[in-house]
Amino acid sequence: MSSRLHEAFSIDHLLTDEELAWREKARAFATERILPTAEQDFEDKYFRTEFVAELGALGFLGMHLKDDGCAGAGAVSYGLVCHELEAADSGWRTFVSVQGSLAMSAISKFGFDEQKSTWLPAMARGEKIGCFALTEPTGGSDPAAMDTTARRVGDDWVIAGRKRWIGLAAIADIAVVWANTDEGVRGFLVPTSTAGFTATKIDGKLSMRSSIQCDVVLDDVRVPGEAILPGAHGLSGPFSCLNEARYGIVWGAMGAARSCIEVAIDRSTSREVFGKPIGATQLIQAKLADMLVEYEKGVLLALHLGRLKENGALTPTQISVGKLNSVREALAIAREARTILGGDGITSEFPVMRHMANLESVRTYEGTDEIHTLVLGRALTGLAAFA
Known part of the structure; x- marks a missing residue:
């Protein structure tokens, strides 16, 4: 932060030592790792996958969650990290949001204990990547009108539909997929290696060029009954x-x-x-x-x-x-x-x-x-x- 701007306005005296420490970690990463290549990566539409594990090692992924492997930091600490990352590039704050605030939060809030223990520690370390498949091609502002469906077939669920603008889907290991069922909207954990799941990067973007957003096709994707997120009912x-x-x-x-x-x-x-x-x-x-x-x-x-x-x-x-x-x-x-x-x-x-x-x-x-x-x-x- 420039000295002139800091002299004109600072909130340091309103922050705890722990919050300041989180901010300084994020500022150092943003300055030393993101900024040197940010302009070229934007020009080249290049996503630096090596940053994922580094963000995990710093504790930024799902940092506001209290599950095993997560930092359990306060809301202001998390906000300060987002502030510093986006000061370098919106794409990397977006990555932290998709991974931690969307995919990991869904598992943390609504998942079985086994789902949490399987995915959250690895995602917090940056070893596994998640995505959050809600928005559809017809629009994101009215999710109640989603066309994606999940139907019971024996003990399994079969999911069919299309999603659009799904961050990280092409590199994700697990997708949190939201679909209409006979019970209303439900969430499902779908490994992206499952047959019928296809994610294609959206090209031609003039914004978020060094970030990844995708079209997703769910062509009768079959997952076991325990793939459902039990705690999520409705929108x-x-x-x-x-x-x-x-x-x-x-x-x-x-x-x-x-x-x-x-x-x-x-x-x-x-x-x-x-x-x-x-x-x-x-x-x-x-x-x-x-x-x-x-x-x-x-x-x-x-x-x-x-x-x-x-x-x-x-x-x-x-x-x-x-x-x-x-x-x-x-x-x-x-x-x-x-x-x-x-x-x-x-x-x-x-x-x-x-x-x-x-x-x-x-x-x-x-x-x-x-x-x-x-x-x-x-x-x-x-x-x-x-x-």
Whole structure:
């Protein structure tokens, strides 16, 4: 974090020693491992699989869970890790979210003890990778209308359907698949080596290029009866996992915003126009001040939500407030930072356009702006306006 930004705003005095230690571990990894190749990996659409085990060794995977092999860290510690990883690249915060907040959380919350002991320690170490198959090609905002089905055949389940935008599916060992059954929506653990399971990387992306998202086909995939997640009944199951991921986004998006602000501050003091640094002009200072205000509000909101989460008082409505605000303001900050960089701001010499492109994906997944807006509208009026 730049010294000027730290002097203008810091939450260090509001954090515990343990939280600061988690943050510093994540900041070191982001700076020393992710950043040196982030621009080239984005250009090459290259996912560095070697980082997976390193993230596991640092304790970041499923770090908020208390199961065997997991770190059992607090919500604020987890948020700070998301903040630092996304300051380097949204794709790696996304990986941690898919692995820990979605796939591992589903197993932890709803699985048999045997399912937990089989998968969670290995996933926490980064030895096994999971994915979370909920969204379908027809859209992700209405999961109640999912077409994927699971039917009983003897003691087994046979799953048929299609999923889209499933992070990590092409490299995953286990998929948490959500499907409609005679009992309503249920979750299943499906090894990706199972016959009929096919995951294909989605190409042509102009965002999240160094991350992996896939189309998944489930062609009468047969799994044993014990593949079901016994504790998940209805859409409350996947929604509770999505809320874990959304919480991480509240912190993560502000990390991307911080990176853009730092670049803008540096450029404003080093680039000279009309015989003086551009940062000495009122218009540039006004832009920087506005960016700081939104960043500070976003981080303080994230910290507030983290403390609520640790006290068991965080509601889905408040998570929607955080997700909507953080991503929307991070994008606005990125666009303003680009203007301070001038024409050079569209090049890979600076991370701003990469952050901006990635944040467009973050804005869409785990609930679009529109969906979170309607969640808040429903909370305020008591009236649902989703249709």
